[in-house]
Amino acid sequence: MPKYQLKCDCSLRNTNGTCPAHSRVKMGIMLEHGADTFKKTGTNGKLANPYWYNYMKNNNQGEENIIRGMVRRFEGDILMKFTNKLEFYDNETKVLIGGLSIKK
Ligand SMILES: [Zn+2]
Numbered sequence: 001m002p003k004y005q006l007k008c009d010c011s012l013r014n015t016n017g018t019c020p021a022h023s024r025v026k027m028g029i030m031l032e033h034g035a036d037t038f039k040k041t042g043t044n045g046k047l048a049n050p051y052w053y054n055y056m057k058n059n060n061q062g063e064e065n066i067i068r069g070m071v072r073r074f075e076g077d078i079l080m081k082f083t084n085k086l087e088f089y090d091n092e093t094k095v096l097i098g099g100l101s102i103k104k
Contacts, residue, residue, distance in 0.1 A: 004059035016055070023053030025066045025097070027074070028087040035082040050079070053091065063090075063097055071100065 008022040020026075029050045031038055039047035052074070054066045061069075067088050074080060080102065088097045 006057050006059055008056060014053075017057060018053040019056055020051075020053055020091075022059075023056055023091055024059045025054045025063060025070065026089040026091040026094075027052040027054075027067075027070050028089065029074075029079055029083055030085040030087060031079070032082050032084055038079055038082055063088075067098070 004024055005022060007017075008019050010019065010021055012021045013019040029052065031049055036047055038050065040050055042048040052070060054070055058066050058069060070088075071086070074083075074086065081104075083102045085102060086100045088099065089095065090097055
């Protein structure tokens, strides 16, 4: 039995193969002040920074590899222009693994 499951069938799963419950790494996208159009409305009705999750098929790779892949994906996204910092969390424990400042 692998430590990390590589897919799931839960209701939270996204069609792109990421899952807020079962992806291994959670990436917080700390947007610049004023970049509200890219924020999500949270359950409390307030705007919140978006979060990305890694592809579950990569869950058994090391955290570093997963994060590298997520950063590569992020670099091709419009959000990059409006982001100050990325924060990476262990999605199971919610412990901060590391951060990356975006230089412009
Ligand atoms: Zn799931």
